[in-house]
Amino acid sequence: MTTIVFPGQGSQFVGMAKDFHDNFNIAKLSFEEIEDYTQIKIRKIIFNDVDNQLNLTEFTQICIFAASYSIFKSYFSEFDYNLKDINVMMGHSLGEYTALACCNKINLKDCSIVLKKRGQLMNNAIEPNLTGMAALIGLGNDNVHQIIEANKLNLEIANDNSPMQIVISGEKKELYKSKNIFLNNGIKKFVELNVSAAFHSNFMINAQEKLSEEIELCNFSDNKIQIISNYDAQPYKDTFTIKKNLQQQMANKVNWTQSIKKLEEIGENKIIEIGPNKVLSGLINRISKNFDITSINTISDLQ
Numbered sequence: 001m002t003t004i005v006f007p008g009q010g011s012q013f014v015g016m017a018k019d020f021h022d023n024f025n026i027a028k029l030s031f032e033e034i035e036d037y038t039q040i041k042i043r044k045i046i047f048n049d050v051d052n053q054l055n056l057t058e059f060t061q062i063c064i065f066a067a068s069y070s071i072f073k074s075y076f077s078e079f080d081y082n083l084k085d086i087n088v089m090m091g092h093s094l095g096e097y098t099a100l101a102c103c104n105k106i107n108l109k110d111c112s113i114v115l116k117k118r119g120q121l122m123n124n125a126i127e128p129n130l131t132g133m134a135a136l137i138g139l140g141n142d143n144v145h146q147i148i149e150a151n152k153l154n155l156e157i158a159n160d161n162s163p164m165q166i167v168i169s170g171e172k173k174e175l176y177k178s179k180n181i182f183l184n185n186g187i188k189k190f191v192e193l194n195v196s197a198a199f200h201s202n203f204m205i206n207a208q209e210k211l212s213e214e215i216e217l218c219n220f221s222d223n224k225i226q227i228i229s230n231y232d233a234q235p236y237k238d239t240f241t242i243k244k245n246l247q248q249q250m251a252n253k254v255n256w257t258q259s260i261k262k263l264e265e266i267g268e269n270k271i272i273e274i275g276p277n278k279v280l281s282g283l284i285n286r287i288s289k290n291f292d293i294t295s296i297n298t299i300s301d302l303q
Helices: 018-023 025-038 042-047 057-078 094-102 108-123 141-150 172-183 202-216 239-246 256-265 279-287
Strands: 002-006 086-091 131-137 155-162 165-171 189-192 226-228 270-274 292-296
Touching: 002 057, 002 094, 002 279, 018 025, 018 042, 018 057, 025 042, 025 057, 025 108, 042 057, 057 094, 057 108, 057 270, 086 094, 086 256, 094 108, 094 226, 094 239, 108 202, 131 172, 141 155, 141 165, 141 172, 155 172, 155 256, 155 279, 165 172, 172 189, 202 239, 226 256, 256 279, 270 279, 279 292
Parallel strands: 002 086, 002 270, 086 226, 270 292
Antiparallel strands: 131 165, 131 189, 155 165
C-alpha cells in the first residue's frame, strides 16, 4: 500500500505548480476553485509575486495548499489512481490539512476557508519581531530537550523533524541567548528561520482557540484512509479524533519523526511526497532508510 505526504510552510517557491496549472485542466480548475472560496489571487502571488507576498504567513499557507492540491489532482488524474490504492495520508503542519482535503475527509471549500483563517491568525498571533524560530542541526529531540532543561531556557521544541533536525520556538531574545549554548553542546548548526512568530508553541494558544472554532464548523467525512496526526503521531480513521487533534496542532509540537516511525511500524514502505520542493523526502530518509520514496514536484517527476 502507498502513503501520500504533503509539505508545510517553508517549501514554497515562486512558480510552484505552474507547469501543472498550464498543462492540466484539473489543476487550473483547482486553483480557480480555491481562489473563489478564499477571494485571494493565489496564482498572481505564486506565479509572479510582484508584491513579495508569497513568504508572508497570511498568504504562504493557502498558496502551498493550492499548489499541493493541484499537483495531487493532476497526478491522480494522469495515472488514473483511485483513493482505494492509498492506505495513509499525512502532512507536515499545514500539510496535514492538505492531506485531509485530498482524501476527502474535509471538503475543499471548508479546508480553503480554514487555511485562509489559519494563515491570518498565525501571522497576527503576536506582535512582530518579538518571537521567532530556529532550526538546530546535529541532535535529536531528547538531546535538545535536555539542553533546554539543563540551561533553564524558556524555549519549546516546535518541530521534531528528524533525529538530526529540531526546530525551536520562543522569544527572540531567548533564541539569541541560546545560540552559543546549543553550539557548545553538540549542535552543529543554528539557523534562525524567516518566520513571523513562534509557531507550534504556547505563543499560538489564543490563535489556536480561535482556529478551533473555525475547524468545529467544518464538515468531516469518514473513510478508510488513515491520517497520522502531527499532534500525537498516531494513525486514525475516525473523523472525531482527527478533528480534535487538528484543533490542538497549532500550539503544539509537530511530531514528524515519530509519525514516520509509526508509518514504518504499521508496515508501510512506499511514500509519495506531493507538493513544492522535496523537503520531506530528505527528512524521511534521515529517519529511516526502509521507504521507497517518490517526490512529485514538477511535471518531469511524473516520468
